[in-house]
Amino acid sequence: MHVVIFEPCPRGHxxxxxxxxxxxxxxxxxxxxxxxxxxxxECETYTEQLAPLTSRFSTAESYPEVDPTGRxxxxxxxxxxxxxAAADLRPDHLISPCxxxxxxxxxxxxxxxxAPALAGTELEAMLMxxxxxYLDRHSPRRWARRRAWxxxxxxxxxxxxxxxxxxxxxSFRALTPGIASRTVLSPDPVEAVPQVSKAEAxxxxxxxxxxxxxxxxxxLDERKGVDILIRAFRAASLRDDDRLLLVxxxxxxxxxxxxxxxxxxxxxxxxxxxxxxxxxxxxxxxxAAADLVGVTYRRRHLGSASIIIxxxxxxxxxxxxDVRWPGETCRRFALGTVCTANDHDMVxxxxxxxxxxxTQFTPHPAAARFVRFHTVENAHAYxxxxxxxxxxxxxxxxxxxxDWVLETALPLPGGEPPP
Numbered sequence: 001m002h003v004v005i006f007e008p009c010p011r012g013h014x015x016x017x018x019x020x021x022x023x024x025x026x027x028x029x030x031x032x033x034x035x036x037x038x039x040x041x042e043c044e045t046y047t048e049q050l051a052p053l054t055s056r057f058s059t060a061e062s063y064p065e066v067d068p069t070g071r072x073x074x075x076x077x078x079x080x081x082x083x084x085a086a087a088d089l090r091p092d093h094l095i096s097p098c099x100x101x102x103x104x105x106x107x108x109x110x111x112x113x114x115a116p117a118l119a120g121t122e123l124e125a126m127l128m129x130x131x132x133x134y135l136d137r138h139s140p141r142r143w144a145r146r147r148a149w150x151x152x153x154x155x156x157x158x159x160x161x162x163x164x165x166x167x168x169x170x171s172f173r174a175l176t177p178g179i180a181s182r183t184v185l186s187p188d189p190v191e192a193v194p195q196v197s198k199a200e201a202x203x204x205x206x207x208x209x210x211x212x213x214x215x216x217x218x219x220l221d222e223r224k225g226v227d228i229l230i231r232a233f234r235a236a237s238l239r240d241d242d243r244l245l246l247v248x249x250x251x252x253x254x255x256x257x258x259x260x261x262x263x264x265x266x267x268x269x270x271x272x273x274x275x276x277x278x279x280x281x282x283x284x285x286x287x288a289a290a291d292l293v294g295v296t297y298r299r300r301h302l303g304s305a306s307i308i309i310x311x312x313x314x315x316x317x318x319x320x321x322d323v324r325w326p327g328e329t330c331r332r333f334a335l336g337t338v339c340t341a342n343d344h345d346m347v348x349x350x351x352x353x354x355x356x357x358x359t360q361f362t363p364h365p366a367a368a369r370f371v372r373f374h375t376v377e378n379a380h381a382y383x384x385x386x387x388x389x390x391x392x393x394x395x396x397x398x399x400x401x402x403d404w405v406l407e408t409a410l411p412l413p414g415g416e417p418p419p
Contacts, residue, residue, distance in 0.1 A: 001028075001391065004091035005057075006035045006082050007098065008065045010043040012219065013306070016280075017097040017126075019049045020189050022056055024380035028387055030093075032057040035085040037064040044277050060089060075101025079109065086121050093387060094118070099125035099158075107152035118157050124386055126162035126186070127153075129302035133171045150175035160386045162186040164304045165325050166402060185402045188304045189379035190313050190371075193284040201288035207272060211241030212355055214319075215290035217283050218307055221251035225296035225321060225341050230254075230262050230271070232296070232347040238355065240270075244294075247274045247286045287311055291358040293318045294351075296341050297326055308335065313371045317361040319354045332409040334364035369405045 003025060007018050018034060025032060038061050040046055063085050066077040079102040086094055096102070103125055132149035153161075154176045161183045163169055172179040202209045214233065220226045226246070233244045244265075250258070250273070258266050258273055265271040278286075287293060293311040295318050305326050311318050312335050320330040321341035330338050337357075339350035372378070378400045388395055 001030045001092045001387070002033070002090070003030045003093045003095065003387065004033045004035050004060075004085060004089050006063070006085050006094060006096045008035070008037045008040075008063045008078070008081060009098070010037065010040045010045050010065075012045075014098060015043075015045045015049040019053065020376060020379055021095060021097060021383050022050070022053050023376075024383040025387060026056050028384060028391060028393065030387065030391075033089055033091070034059045035063050035089060036061055038062070048279055060085070062088070071101065075105045078102040079105035082106070083118065086118050091121055093390070094121050094123050095383075096123070096125040098128050100128050100130060103127060103156045103158060103161075104149060104152040106157060107155035110155050110157065111152070122386075122390070123156075123158045124160040124162075125158050126164070127168060128164065128304075130163075130168055131302055133168050146171070147175055150179060154178040158182060160184060162382070164188040165302075167324060167328070168303075169402075184382065186382040187374045187379040188306055188309055189376045190306060190309045190374050191280065191376050193280075193288075193314065196285065196288045198289060198291075201285045205245075205285055205289055207243075207245070207289060208241075211239065211243055212291045212358065213243050213245055213289055214292045214294050214351075214355065215245045215247070215286045216294045217245075217247045217278060217286045219251070220246055220248045220254045222253050223298055223301055225298050225301075226254050227257050228296045228298070228341050228344075228347060229294040229319075229351075230257055231344065232351045233271070234262055234265060235344070235348045236351050238352070242355065243270050243272055245272045245274070245286060245290065247282060248276075248278045250275050283307075283310065284314070287314045287316055290316055292316070292336075292355050295320045295326055296339065296347060297321045297323055298341055299323050301326070309371070309374045311335070312363070312367050313374070315361075315363050317354060317358050319351055328412065329370075331412055332406075333367045333370045334410060335367060336361075364410070366408045366410055369400075369408050373400050373402065373405045 005018055005021055007014055022032060034057050040061055063081050066074050068074045082102055132146055163183055163185055166185060169183055169185045172183050199209050216226055216229055262271055287310055293316050295308055308318055308326060308329060318336035320326045320338050322338045327338055330336055337350050337354040339347045381395060381397060381399050
């Protein structure tokens with residue numbers, strides 16, 4: 001059986017998902033082709049994530065990433081590129097690990113009888129976010145828009161739809177049973193890392209072992225509220241040896257803030273700034289070195305946040321904003337402290353409280369199932385399940401489901417949110 005993984009974008013951690021899918025399918029009698037953009041194999045992310053696996057797959061670098069400046073055009077053209085990959089490569093099974101926007105456009109094309117030729121190809125895809133799900137449910141106009149977008153997904157040719165945000169699954173169940181019946185709430189995989197002490201992690205990062213450390217890791221931008229965290233750290237009147245560690249690609253607005261308003265903290269070493277692409281090892285060391293992990297995302301953040309899962313897996317408390325998946329997850333599994341990101345005084349206050357309590361932090365039993373759900377092994381079981389069914393192969397281990405996770409989760413204040 002020929003399986004094509006369609007991922008034209010090598011940026012960020014897209015190839016991390018591709019790596020997990022390739023490893024999930026490696027034990028199966030399938031031929032794997034990665035359909036990606038020209039020059040993708042020369043990217044840093046390919047070198048780290050996929051180069052060690054080249055014996056397990058071939059590449060077709062003929063599907064360039066579409067210009068993302070216009071959301072509708074990006075989605076429409078990505079759908080067209082996916083259809084072209086299916087026509088060119090003739091797979092039996094096509095997997096798209098990030099089909100945001102493109103899936104809706106495939107549905108629109110089918111409704112307007114302009115459906116691409118996917119005949120003989122079964123489509124398995126994942127929606128990372130689907131921004132229309134988060135529209136204000138109290139507005140009749142926006143509720144209608146949600147229903148319309150849901151209808152497009154329901155009309156798409158996808159056979160198995162993975163989501164990694166429980167909010168999406170709840171919304172699909174409420175909006176249309178047609179989507180819900182094809183939707184699987186899957187893990188956002190986090191690899192197990194060797195246990196490293198706080199002191200050892202700091203030594204390996206070249207950071208002084210004394211004092212308390214707040215870490216913020218990944219793409220550093222305003223969407224993730226990194227500026228909120230920096231300003232709160234500046235205003236919190238913490239100890240002189242308390243520091244903020246920023247690791248990852250700095251967007252211009254964050255660089256500007258560090259060079260102006262927070263420049264004195266950078267010069268004194270209280271803000272430690274490490275730019276560039278973050279490897280898995282660097283991310284794990286930064287979390288291990290921390291007393292607290294900052295995740296003060298703004299409201300416009302959508303979907304899962306793997307840094308929260310990583311922090312939970314390494315037993316580090318988080319300071320999270322109360323928005324959507326991050327806020328709900330922090331509360332359900334007692335992962336740390338929640339704040340309202342647009343309330344500066346609250347963020348400052350909660351930062352102080354979270355840092356003071358970090359030395360006594362013990363992971364709640366509810367967090368154990370949350371971490372086990374998101375293991376690589378469980379993710380592999382989810383991504384190989386449909387192909388195992390098609391090949392009449394049994395699964396080597398039972399799936400750990402989200403319902404199993406929720407059996408030990410804490411009740412949310414105010415009850416369950418509406419879809």
